[in-house]
Amino acid sequence: xxxxxxxxxxxxxxxxxxxxxxxxxxxxxxxxxxxxxxxxxxxxxxxxxxxxxxxxxxxxxxxxxxxxxxxxxxxxxxxxxxxxxxxxxxxxxxxxxxxxxxxxxxxxxxxxxxxxxxxxxxxxxxxxxxxxxxxxxxxxxxxxxxxxxxxxxxxxxxxxxxxxxxxxxxxxxxxxxxxxxxxxxxxxxxxxxxxxxxxxxxxxxxxxxxxxxxxxxxxxxxxxxxxxxxxxxxxxxxxxxxxxxxxxxxxxxxxxxxxxxxxxxxxxxxxxxxxxxxxxxxxxxxxxxxxxxxxxxxxxxxxxxxxxxxxxxxxxxxxxxxxxxxxxxxxxxxxxxxxxxxxxxxxxxxxxxxxxxxxxxxxxxxxxxxxxxxxxxxxxxxxxxxxxxxxxxxxxxxxxxxxxxxxxxxxxxxxxxxxxxxxxxxxxxxxxxxxxxxxxxxxxxxxxxxxxxxxxxxxxxxxxxxxxxxxxxxxxxxxxxxxxxxxxxxxxxxxxxxxxxxxxxxxxxxxxxxxxxxxxxxxxxxxxxxxxxxxxxxxxxxxxxxxxxxxxxxxxxxxxxxxxxxxxxxxxxxxxxxxxxxxxxxxxxxxxxxxxxxxxxxxxxxxxxxxxxxxxxxxxxxxxxxxxxxxxxxxxxxxxxxxxxxxxxxxxxxxxxxxxxxxxxxxxxxxxxxxxxxxxxxxxxxxxxxxxxxxxxxxxxxxxxxxxxxxxxxxxxxxxxxxxxxxxxxxxxxxxxxxxxxxxxxxxxxxxxxxxxxxxxxxxxxxxxxxxxxxxxxxxxxxxxxxxxxxxxxxxxxxxxxxxxxxxxxxxxxxxxxxxxxxxxxxxxxxxxxxxxxxxxxxxxxxxxxxxxxxxxxxxxxxxxxxxxxxxxxxxxxxxxxxxxxxxxx
Numbered sequence: 070x071x072x073x074x075x076x077x078x079x080x081x082x083x084x085x086x087x088x089x090x091x092x093x094x095x096x097x098x099x100x101x102x103x104x105x106x107x108x109x110x111x112x113x114x115x116x117x118x119x120x121x122x123x124x125x126x127x128x129x130x131x132x133x134x135x136x137x138x139x140x141x142x143x144x145x146x147x148x149x150x151x152x153x154x155x156x157x158x159x160x161x162x163x164x165x166x167x168x169x170x171x172x173x174x175x176x177x178x179x180x181x182x183x184x185x186x187x188x189x190x191x192x193x194x195x196x197x198x199x200x201x202x203x204x205x206x207x208x209x210x211x212x213x214x215x216x217x218x219x220x221x222x223x224x225x226x227x228x229x230x231x232x233x234x235x236x237x238x239x240x241x242x243x244x245x246x247x248x249x250x251x252x253x254x255x256x257x258x259x260x261x262x263x264x265x266x267x268x269x270x271x272x273x274x275x276x277x278x279x280x281x282x283x284x285x286x287x288x289x290x291x292x293x294x295x296x297x298x299x300x301x302x303x304x305x306x307x308x309x310x311x312x313x314x315x316x317x318x319x320x321x322x323x324x325x326x327x328x329x330x331x332x333x334x335x336x337x338x339x340x341x342x343x344x345x346x347x348x349x350x351x352x353x354x355x356x357x358x359x360x361x362x363x364x365x366x367x368x369x370x371x372x373x374x375x376x377x378x379x380x381x382x383x384x385x386x387x388x389x390x391x392x393x394x395x396x397x398x399x400x401x402x403x404x405x406x407x408x409x410x411x412x413x414x415x416x417x418x419x420x421x422x423x424x425x426x427x428x429x430x431x432x433x434x435x436x437x438x439x440x441x442x443x444x445x446x447x448x449x450x451x452x453x454x455x456x457x458x459x460x461x462x463x464x465x466x467x468x469x470x471x472x473x474x475x476x477x478x479x480x481x482x483x484x485x486x487x488x489x490x491x492x493x494x495x496x497x498x499x500x501x502x503x504x505x506x507x508x509x510x511x512x513x514x515x516x517x518x519x520x521x522x523x524x525x526x527x528x529x530x531x532x533x534x535x536x537x538x539x540x541x542x543x544x545x546x547x548x549x550x551x552x553x554x555x556x557x558x559x560x561x562x563x564x565x566x567x568x569x570x571x572x573x574x575x576x577x578x579x580x581x582x583x584x585x586x587x588x589x590x591x592x593x594x595x596x597x598x599x600x601x602x603x604x605x606x607x608x609x610x611x612x613x614x615x616x617x618x619x620x621x622x623x624x625x626x627x628x629x630x631x632x633x634x635x636x637x638x639x640x641x642x643x644x645x646x647x648x649x650x651x652x653x654x655x656x657x658x659x660x661x662x663x664x665x666x667x668x669x670x671x672x673x674x675x676x677x678x679x680x681x682x683x684x685x686x687x688x689x690x691x692x693x694x695x696x697x698x699x700x701x702x703x704x705x706x707x708x709x710x711x712x713x714x715x716x717x718x719x720x721x722x723x724x725x726x727x728x729x730x731x732x733x734x735x736x737x738x739x740x741x742x743x744x745x746x747x748x749x750x751x752x753x754x755x756x757x758x759x760x761x762x763x764x765x766x767x768x769x770x771x772x773x774x775x776x777x778x779x780x781x782x783x784x785x786x787x788x789x790x791x792x793x794x795x796x797x798x799x800x801x802x803x804x805x806x807x808x809x810x811x812x813x814x815x816x817x818x819x820x821x822x823x824x825x826x827x828x829x830x831x832x833x834x835x836x837x838x839x840x841x842x843x844x845x846x847x848x849x850x851x852x853x854x855x856x857x858x859x860x861x862x863x864x865x866x867x868x869x870x871x872x873x874x875x876x877x878x879x880x881x882x883x884x885x886x887x888x889x890x891x892x893x894x895x896x897x898x899x900x901x902x903x904x905x906x907x908x909x910x911x912x913x914x915x916x917x918x919x920x921x922x923x924x925x926x927x928x929x930x931x932x933x934x935x936x937x938x939x940x941x942x943x944x945x946x947x948x949x950x951x952x953x954x955x956x957x958x959x
Contacts, residue, residue, distance in 0.1 A: 108553070109553045109554060109555040109602065110527075110552040110553050110554065111518055111519055111527055111552060111553075111554045111555070112518050112554075112555045112557070113516060113517070113518040113519060113529060113554055113555065113556050113557070114515075114516070114517050114518055114557045114559065115514065115515070115516050115531045115540070115542060115556065115557070115558050115559070115561070116514060116515040116516075116517070116559055116560050117514050117533055117540070117558075117559065117560035117561035117562065118514075118515075118559075118560035119514060119515035119560075120512050120513070120514050120515075120533075121458060121512070121513040121514070121515075122420070122454075122458045122459070122460050122512070122513055123460060123510065123511070123512050124454075124460060124461070124507055124508075124509060124510070124511045124512070124513065124532065125165075125222065125420075125422070125460045125461040125509055126163075126164040126165035126221060126222045126461045126462075126463075126509050127163055127164055127165065127461070127462050127463070127500065127503055127504035127507070128163050128164065128165025128166055128167060128220075128222065128224070128461070128462075128463040128464070128504075129154065129163060129165075129166070129167065129463060129464040129465070129466070129467040129477060130166075130167035130168075130169065130226070130425070130463070130464070130465060130466055130467065131166070131167065131168055131169055131208050131211055131212070131466075131467060132167075132169045132228075132465075132466055133169065133186050133187050133188075133189060133295075133466070134186060134466060134467070134468040134469065134470060134480070135207055135208050135210075135211045135467065135468065136189065136190075136205055136206075136207035136208045137185075137186060137207060138150065138207060138211075138468060138480075138482075139206065139207025139208060139209070139210035139211050140206055140207035140210075141207070141485050142482075142489050143489065146489045146491075147210060147211070147214070148214070149491065150211075150468065150478065150491060151211060151214035151215070151218060152218070153478060153491070153493065153497070154215075154467055154477070154478075155214065155215050155218035155219070155220050156218050157219070157505055160501070160505075161477075161497060161498065161500055161501030161504050161505050161579065162219075162501065162504055162505040163215075163220060163504050164220060164221045164222060164504060164508060164509050165220065165221070165222040165223075165224060165461065165463060166211075166212065166215040166220050166222070166223055166224065167224045167225075167226050167281075167424075167463060168208060168212050168223065168224065168225050168226070168277070169189060169208065169225075169226055169227075169228065170192070170225050170226070170227050170263070170266055171189025171190050171191045171192075171204070171205055171296070172189060172191055172227075172228065172229040172230060172231050172232055172235075172240035172296045173189070173190065173191030173194045173231055173232040173233070173240060174188040174189055174229075174232065174239070174240035174241075174296050175188040175189055175190045175191075176190070176191075176194055176232075177232045177238065177239060177240065178232075178239050178240050178241070178296075181239060181241065181292065181294065182240070182241070182294050182295060182296070183294065184294070186470065186483075187294065187295045187296075188240075188296070189205065189240075189296060190204040190205050191204060191231050191232070192204050192205070192265075192266060192269075193231060193233075193262065193265075194231070194232070194233070195233050196233045196234075200265060200269070202269060212270075212275055213275065216274070216275055221278075221509050222278045222279065222509070223275060223276070223277045223278055223279075224277065224278065224279040224280075224281065224326065224424075224463075225263075225266065225267065225270075225277045225279070225280045225281065225323075226280075226281035226284060226326075226329070226424075227263070227281065227282050227283065227284060228240075228284045228295070228296040228297050228298070229241065229250065229296040229297055229298045230250070230251050230255070230259050230262075230298065231262060234251060234252055234255050234258060234259055234262070235250045235251065235252065235298070236249075236250050236251070236252050236253075237250060240296040240297075241290055241291075241292070241293050241294075241295065241296060241297050241298070242289070242290050242291055242297070242298055242299060243291055243292060244291050247360060248299070248300070248301040248303075248304055248355075248358075248360040248361050249298060249299055249300045249301065249304040250290075250298040250299070251298060251300070251304065251308070256307045256308050256311040256312075257311055257315075259282070259308065259311075259312075260282075260308070260311045260312040260314075260315045261315065263280060263282060263312060264312075264315050264316070264319050264321065267280060267319075267321050267323055268319065268321065271321065276321075276322070276323070277323050278322075278323060278324065279323060279324050279325070279326040280312070280316075280323045280324075280325060280326065281325070281326040281327060281329050281385065281424070282308050282309065282312050282325065282327065283298070283300050283305060283308060283327060283328060283329060284297065284298075284329050285297070285329060285330065285331040285387060286298075286299055286300035286301075286304070286305050286328055286329070286330070286363065287299070287330050287331045287332075287335045287353070287354040287355060287356075287363045287364065288331055288354045288355060289354055289355040289357075289358055290355075299354075299355045299363065300363075301355070301360055301361030301362055301363055302361065302362045302363065302364075302365070302366075302369050303361060303362075304361075305327070305328055305369075306369070306373075306376060309325060309327055309370075309376060309379050309380065310375070310376070310379060312325060312379075313325055313378075313379035324381045325379055325380050325381065326380075326381075326383070326385040326422065326424065327370065327380050327385060328366045328370065328380075328384070328385070328386070329385055329386060329387060329424055329425070330366050330386040330387060331353075331354060331386075331387055331389060332353075332386075332387060332388065332389050332390050332391060333386065333388055333391050333400070333404055333405070333408055333457075334346075334351050334353075334404070335351050335353070335354070335363070335364050335366065335386075336365075336366045336367050336384060336386055336408065336411070337351070337364075337365070337367065337407065337408065337411055338365055338367060338368045338411055338414075339351075339364075339365060341407050341408075341410070341411045342364075344407060345403065345404055345407055350364065351364040351365075366384060366386070367384055367411050367412060367415065368415075370384065371384065371412070371415035371416060371419055372415055377415075377416070381420070382416055382418060382419050382420060383419065383420040383421070383422060383460075384412060384419065384420070384421055384422070385421075385422040385424045385461075386421075386422070386423070386424065387423070387424060387425035387426065388423050388425070388426045388449075388453065389425070389426065389427075389429050390429060390430055391404060391405075391449070392426075392428065392445055392446075392448070392449040393430075394523030394524065399523055401448070401449070401452045401456075401523040402452060402456055402521065402522060402523045405452055405453065405456035405457040406456055406457075408421070408457050409421070409456065409457050409458050420460050421457055421458060421459050421460060422459065422460060422461040422462075422463070423453050423457075423459050423461065423462045423463060424461070424463050425463060425464075425465045426446075426449065426462075426463070426464060426465060427464065427465040427466070427473075427474060427475040427476075428442055428445060428446070428474035428475070432445070432474065433473055433474050433475070434472065434473055434474075435472060435473070435474065436469075436471075436472045436473065436474065436476075436479060436780075437474055437494075438479070438492055438493070438494040438495060438780040439495055439575065440495045440573075440574060440575050440608060442474050442494075442495070442496055443494070443495035443496045443498070443499040443573065443610075444499070444545070444547055444608065444610070446496050446499055446500065447499045447502070447543075447545045447610045448528060448545055448547065450462055450500070450503055451528045451529075451530055451543070451545055452523075454513060454530055455513070455521065455530050456521070458513075462503070464477055464496075464500060468480060468491075470482065470483060474496075476494065476496075477493075477494060477496055477497040477500065478491050478492065478493055478494065478497060479491070479492040479494060479780070480492070481810075488811065490810070490811075492780045493578065493710070495573060495575075495578075498573040498578040498579040499573050499610055501573070501579045502543055502571060502573055502579060502610050502611075502612045503543060503612075505571075505579065505612075506539075506541045506543075506571070506612055506614055506617075507532050507534075507541055507543075508534055508537060510534060510535070510536055511532040511533065511534040511541070512532060512533055512534075512535075513530060513531070513532050514531050514532060514533050514540075515531070516529050516530055516531040516542065525547075526546065526547045526548035527544065527545070527546050527547070527548065527552050527554075527605070528544070528545040528547070529542060529543065529544045529545070530542070530543055531543075533561060534617065537616070537617040537618060538563065538616045538617060539563075539614060539615060539616040539617025539618075540558065540561050540563055540614070540615040540616060541612060541613070541614050541615075541617075542556070542612070542613045542614075543610065543611070543612050543613075544603075544605050544610065544611045544612075544613070545609075545610045546605045546606065546607060546608065546609045546610070546611070547608065548607055548608070549607045549608060550607045551604055551605060551606050551607050552604070552605045552607075553602065553603075553604055553605075554602070554603045554604075554605055555588075555600065555601075555602055556568075556585075556600065556601040556602075556603055556613070557598060557599070557600050558598065558599045558600075558601070558615070559597060559598045559599075560597065561597070561615070562597070563615050563616050564597075564599065565587065565599070565615045565616060566586065566587055567584040567585055567586045567587065568584065568585040568601055568603070568613040568614065568615055569581070569584060569613070569614045569615075569619070570582035570583060570584065570585055570603070570611055570612065570613050570614075571611070571612045571614070572606070572609065572610075572611055572612075573609070573610055574606060574608065574609045574610075574838060575608070575838065575867070576835040576836070576837075576838060578710065582611070585601045585602070585603045585613060586601070587599050587600065587601055588600045588601055588602050601613075606837075606838055607838075650677065650895040650944040650945060650946060650947075651676065651677065651895075651945060651946060651947040651949075651950040651951075652673060652674040652675075652676050652677055652895070652944075652945055652950045653673070653674040653677075653679055653892070653895070653942050653943065653944055653945060654671060654672075654673060654674075654706070654749060654942070654943055654945050654949075654953060655671065655672040655673075655674070655682060655933075655934065655937065655940060655941070655942050656669055656670070656671055656704040656705075656706050656717065656940045656941050657669075657670050657672070657704065657912075657934070657937040657938055657939065657940025657941075658670060658701065658702050658703070658704065658719075658938050658939070658940065659935070659936040659937065659938055660936060660938050661723075661724035661725040661728075662725070663725065664725055664726075665689070665690055666725060666936075666938075667700035667701060667702055667722070667723045667724065667725060668690035668692065668693045668694065668700065668701060669690055669691055669692035669693070669694075669701060669704045669717065669719065670684070670685075670686075670688070670689075670690055670691060670934070670937070670940075671684075671685040671686065671691045671953070671957060672684050672685060672933075672934040672937070673685055673950065673953055673954060673957075673958075677894075677895045677896050679892070679894065679895075679901050679914070679942070680914055680928055680930065680931035680932070680933075681931065681932045682932065682933055682934050683934075683958070684934045684935065685953065685957035685958060686957045688934075688935065691957065692704075692717070692744060692752055692755070694719070694721070694742045694755050696721070696742060696755055696756070696757050697721040697738050697740055697742065697757055698721050698722050698723045698738055699723055700721075700722060700723025700724075700725065701719035701720060701721065701722070701723075701742050702719060702720040702722050702769075702770075702938070702939065703719055703720045703769065703770040703771070703830075703888070703938075703939040703940070704717055704718070704719040704940055704941060705717065705718050705719065705770075705771060705772045705773065705940075705941045706749075706941045706943050707773040707782070708943060710775055714745065714746075714747055715745065715746045715747070715749055716743060716744070716745050716773070716782075716812050717743070717744045717745070717746070717752070718741050718742065718743050718758075718771045718772075718773065718784065718812070719741065719742045719771070720738075720741065720742075720768065720769050720770055720771065720786075721738035721740050721741060721742050721757065721768065722737065722738060722767075722769070733767060734766050734767045734789045734802075735766045735767075735789070735796050736766065736796065737766055737767030737768065737769075738767070738768055739759050739760070739761035739762075739763075739765055739768055740757040740758055740759045740760065740761075740768060741757075741758050741760055741768060741771045741784070741786070742755050742756070742757060742758075743755060743756050743757075743758050743812045743813075745812070748949065748952060749945065749949050749952065749953055750952045750953060750956045750957075756813070758809075758812055758813060758815065759815075760784060760786065760805075760807050760815050760818060761786070761788050761805065761818060762788075762805075762817075762818050763793075763794035764790055764791050764792065764793060764794060764796075765788035765789065765790060765791075765805070766788065766789035766790075766791060766796050766800065767787070767788055767789050768786050768787075768788055769786060769787040769788070769802075769829055769830075770786060770787055770829060770830045770831075770888070770939060771784055771785070771786040772784070772785055772786070772831065772832055772833075773785075774833060774834075774835065774840075774868060776808060776868065780810070781808040781809060781810050781816075782808065782809050782810070782812070783806050783807075783808055783868060784806065784807050784808070784809060784812075784815070785804055785805065785806040785821050785831060786804070786805060786806075787802045787803070787804055787805075787828070787829040787830065787831070788802065788803060788804075788805050789801065789802050789827075790802075790803050790805075801825075801826055801827040801847075802827035802828055802829050802847055803820055803821075803822060803823045803824075803828070804820075804821045804822035804823075804828060804829075804831050804844070805818045805819065805820060805821060806818065806819055806821040807819070822844070826846075826847070826848050826854070827847035827848060828844050828845065828846060828847055829844070829845050829847050829887070830844065830845040830860075830887050830888050830889060830939065831843070831844040832844075832889050832890060832891055833868075833891075834891050834892075834893075835868075836893070836920060838866070839864050839865065839866060839920075840864065840865040840866070840867060840868055840870070841862065841863075841864055841876075841891070841920050842862070842863045842864070842865065842873075843860055843861070843862050843863075843880065843889040843891060843902065844860065844861055844863070845858075845859070845860050845886070845887045845888075845889070846858065846859055846860075846861060850884065855878070856878040856879045858884060858885050858886070858887075859878070859879040859880070859883065859884055859885075859886060860879070860880040860883075860886050860887070860889050860904060861875065861877060861878050861879065861880065862875075862876040862877040862880050862923050863875055863876060864876055864920075864921065876920075876921065876922070876923030877923030877924070877925075880902065880904070880915065880923075880925050881902075881904070881915045881925040881926065881927060883904065883906065883913075883915075883927075885906060885907060885908055885909060886904040886905060886906050886907070887904070887905050887907060887939065888903075888904060888905035888912075888938065888939030888940075889902055889903070889904050890902070890903045890939070890940060890941050890942055892942040892943065892944070893944075895944050898918055899916055899917070899918050900916065900917050900918075900920055901914055901915065901916050901928070901942070902914070902915040902916070902917075902925060903915075903933075903940075903942060905937075905938055905939055911933075911936060911937065911938075912933050912937045912938070913927055913928075913931075913933075914927070914928040914931050914933070915927055915928065916928050
């Protein structure tokens with residue numbers, strides 16, 4: 070390992086943003102630059118008079134993770150997951166939830182379905198046995214949670230008939246069962262079973278709006294290691310017609326959703342399939358078995374008046390392997406246009422639903438929480454809505470534990486006793502850019518001025534909702550460059566002084582952005598026209614909203630509970646955008662001059678005034694370490710990306726009593742000290758975490774930022790690096806880093822910054838798609854080091870970007886400073902940088918309104934705590950502020 074080699078990390082984190090725009094009259098603080106005065110890259114017109122399909126819902130399914138989570142997780146943690154999925158104020162506000170009616174493989178198929186998360190219970194496990202409504206209890210918990218949080222559409226779906234109805238007694242077929250695994254002549258019994266389930270849940274106040282009796286009937290499913298069954302078209306028709314008859318007789322209002330085909334090409338009439346491929350007929354899946362036809366679902370369901378009525382003049386299907394466009398195989402646009410034309414051939418009012426999708430094919434393997442897969446999903450949603458006229462769009466599995474791009478949320482939990490952690494993905498938030506704002510009953514309207522071809526880098530769609538009196542536009546920018554878009558709104562019957570914006574990108578999770586004010590100078594002359602100039606960041610999706618309810622903006626702050634790691638993909642030090650903060654918490658140490666000075670102290674700001682502070686705990690330490698060197702310096706607090714979990718890390722060092730700075734850099738600790746809390750008041754016992762290699766002489770000033778690509782925290786610190794573990798010879802301080810999810814297990818440390826001379830005290834924050842980084846030049850000042858003992862400022866496009874721009878070699882022109890801590894004002898367009906003027910005034914505040922300028926001035930009229938040294942300032946909510954006051958001001 071060459072610790073003195075130059076930094077070798079060259080990965081560039083690309084920023085993808087999804088923007089949703091809402092028009093409204095009450096402006097909020099500007100957080101994200103969506104306005105610039107420059108010639109527009111695109112001129113877009115949104116015309117409310119041209120209308121297309123009505124949107125029914127956006128959703129996801131509970132298969133199969135929600136049952137173990139619902140049974141085994143704490144109430145607090147289950148509520149957190151439910152909030153992220155279903156709440157409009159604390160999550161993405163799904164409006165549909167798919168509940169899997171199990172077949173009983175949990176009892177019968179343990180040998181052939183080895184993963185317990187892919188097996189399910191059944192409400193009735195034998196033909197003669199009673200119904201047991203306590204089964205699938207975990208799934209039922211989330212079903213109730215969905216309804217309690219306002220999810221409008223509940224959808225029951227079936228992968229396999231109950232095992233006692235199948236030909237082989239299992240919940241998946243084998244080559245010998247024939248065209249279907251449902252026993253011959255059991256259609257009536259199967260329908261009766263489903264009616265019993267629907268009636269039970271209706272009595273429980275959980276009436277299902279839709280029932281999907283078959284799932285991907287196209288596939289052969291032999292030895293699939295999950296519940297499944299194939300059905301040829303004749304089998305399928307019998308199941309649908311029998312269920313339809315029993316639904317009408319029962320008086321239930323649930324509608325059939327079918328056929329849930331595996332992919333779009335399986336739906337098409339043969340002539341349309343040949344138009345797409347050039348020859349042949351669809352032959353994938355069970356079509357090769359010689360057991361009947363497993364294709365042409367549009368023709369066979371909508372072309373028969375009786376079946377057309379039974380399925381509600383709607384085709385529901387999965388859209389796997391449809392998210393790309395290659396030469397001669399344009400699935401994003403051409404295939405969807407053929408689908409829409411094929412549907413309208415049978416009825417102009419025929420409806421299309423996407424009922425399952427996740428990323429599959431070559432790109433499917435490998436968990437990725439970042440923006441690249443999210444951008445692919447956003448583009449897929451766009452073309453489903455604008456080319457196939459989809460009225461509903463539903464993701465596959467809500468929570469995944471596997472290494473695949475199939476989840477909105479991820480967990481590493483597999484069995485009781487494991488950590489109940491949840492990782493949010495950018496796919497979750499990008500779906501939220503649609504689902505949170507385009508509500509059931511919204512109508513898609515015309516948006517012109519952008520290319521609709523598959524290769525277009527800037528995509529857009531727009532929607533109006535009469536009941537909510539709102540307009541929503543979603544723009545997807547797949548290019549590296551920001552795009553200036555001129556938006557002209559007409560025919561809406563709405564007037565707004567500004568558009569609300571919501572952003573998902575590499576740093577932000579469906580975060581409230583800068584309001585887009587109406588461009589009065591460029592306003593249209595036509596009656597009712599309004600003009601807006603919006604800046605759409607590169608690699609981004611943005612939602613703009615006009616009118617409608619102003620939601621409580623809590624998506625990035627859903628709270629946290631002890632024992633749960635809920636992390637997201639927002640950069641950890643990127644200040645959450647839409648939170649009503651009440652003040653700031655300052656954690657620090659006071660120096661080596663006293664026996665207690667090298668412990669952790671807290672101070673609370675006077676409300677939202679970052680320049681005036683009150684010491685907590687009567688000016689005594691709040692946290693103490695008796696581990697390692699029995700002292701801590703440089704405390705750094707990180708709020709988890711989801712908002713409610715906090716980690717405090719600190720340097721394991723005590724100078725008081727030995728005063729040996731030389732030994733502190735040659736034989737110092739290789740560990741950091743860590744605490745955690747879910748409320749900033751009650752903290753765990755500390756633990757040591759060894760992060761530095763054997764060649765390190767010290768581990769100083771550790772800090773943290775979040776890596777959206779890996780879903781891990783990046784911990785970085787200064788170490789004096791020697792050639793080997795003897796710690797002899799020349800050496801200087803470099804910045805190292807390691808990754809972790811829980812601050813207990815860390816990746817092997819790597820060099821982050823090696824400038825060929827000593828640098829320490831690096832701090833950085835993510836803002837507006839950039840990283841702003843501050844570091845102390847530890848050299849003595851001289852001709853070759855004019856900025857020695859000063860702090861320099863840099864900017865980068867991402868944490869590991871190879872290109873670094875120097876913004877200032879001497880922040881504030883101040884000499885003899887160290888220990889920078891950076892934070893944003895809660896109330897103004899201003900940033901603060903606290904620095905320690907050692908040997909002078911101690912900690913002093915600097916401020917700027919432009920991070921890119923590199924220009925900082927010393928604040929006036931400030932009163933910091935007594936003797937603060939290197940620490941951290943973080944914003945706190947009203948609840949957190951009051952709790953800290955109540956606990957530590959007494």
